[in-house]
Amino acid sequence: MPSTRFRDLRRSTRVPLKVVIAIEEGPGSLSCEGLTIIVNMHGALIATAIRLSAGTKISIHVHLTDKRSAARVVYVDSENPLHCGIELEKPRNIWGVPLPPEDWEEIAAAEIRH
Numbered sequence: 883m884p885s886t887r888f889r890d891l892r893r894s895t896r897v898p899l900k901v902v903i904a905i906e907e908g909p910g911s912l913s914c915e916g917l918t919i920i921v922n923m924h925g926a927l928i929a930t931a932i933r934l935s936a937g938t939k940i941s942i943h944v945h946l947t948d949k950r951s952a953a954r955v956v957y958v959d960s961e962n963p964l965h966c967g968i969e970l971e972k973p974r975n976i977w978g979v980p981l982p983p984e985d986w987e988e989i990a991a992a993e994i995r996h
């Protein structure tokens with residue numbers, strides 16, 4: 883049986899990256915600052931100043947790149963509820979990773995074709 887590396891189970895390679903973000907739950911509603919911990923083309927693990935619930939739709943603004951994306955909270959760490967996983971509405975490098983992994987380029991090219 884061929885060996886499967888853990889990375890192969892992910893949709894895109896994870897990259898450790900600390901970037902300041904703004905998180906907004908909706909127009910005119912709760913917002914706070916946050917920090918990415920690990921990013922990929924599909925989302926990130928983030929640390930927030932407020933508790934978010936799984937399933938919550940949010941908007942992310944990356945200060946470094948001035949890029950924004952709609953996202954959804956898909957995971958909340960039970961041991962540290964201020965850490966949560968988010969999924970971007972569309973996979974893309976909003977984080978400003980200067981030398982993205984090879985699979986990020988493949989995903990970006992596939993998105994352009996669709």
